[in-house]
Amino acid sequence: MTPATTADLEGVVRDAVLQALAARGLAVDETRAHAHAGHDRGRGTRPIALLEAESPPHAHGRQSGSEYCTHCGGCMEPAVYEREARRTPASTDEMIQRLDRFTELVWRAEPQDITRLRQLSRPPMGRMPGVLYANFNLFWLGENLQTLRDKARAGSIPVDHLNEMLAAACLRSAIRLSKWKLLDVIFLLSDVVGFAQRTGCASHEEIRVLVEHLLLAVDRVQSWVDRMIPWHRLDAELEPLP
DSSP, X not given: OOHHHHHHHHHHHHXXXXXXXXXXXXXXXXXXXXXXXXXXXXXXXXXEEEEOTTOOGGGSSOOOGGGBOTTTSSSBXXXXXXXXXXXXXXXXXXXXXXXXXXXXXXXXXXXXXXXXXXXXXXTTTBSHHHXXXXXXXXXXXXXXXXXXXXXXXXXXXXXXXXHHHHHHHHHHHHHHHGGGTOHHHHHHHHHHHHHHHHTOOSSHHHHHHHHHHHHHHHHHHHHHHHXXXXXXXXXXXXXOOO
């Protein structure tokens, strides 16, 4: 894959995530939606493919590793989905309620995102590299959020700037996680980005509290991913290359 092609694919994924954060004015590819109807019968709401309003030709039919359908491994669908149209939270308390509900859902049993990740295989990588990348993508999101929390505690950066930084960190992480089909996490992060951009926290204390609730949600998902990795076997059987 040439650098130009890679840049194109990165741009397509970025545009898809940005669309999920827009005012829900989405262009839906009905052809792809019907093609996947068979995968989604009996599983509740069918995912809706998000596309650019006027997608360039290279955005369709490409054989990108980040676009494989997780159900059959062959057909194509975008890596970001809209489950239902939801308005932007009107207050920090409402955003925290969504974060806490997500944490509750992923706390006791393996989340669907993790089940989906177990099934994801990318030739020629196979399954393990995707699990490792997803683990570290979530880990570094947590590290970035801790930095934001520390800055909010210190109160040395204006609140508006911290809101902007929070949106940027979550958006970047959503783009990265879209490669590993962590759809529920992406949708949660899109809520946070929309809130930070349109409503925003009003004080350093609100940002600190919001980030701590988001940390709890993200770290719980990361712990599910981390437990999939056989660290002891990797250390016993593999040696770093010279």
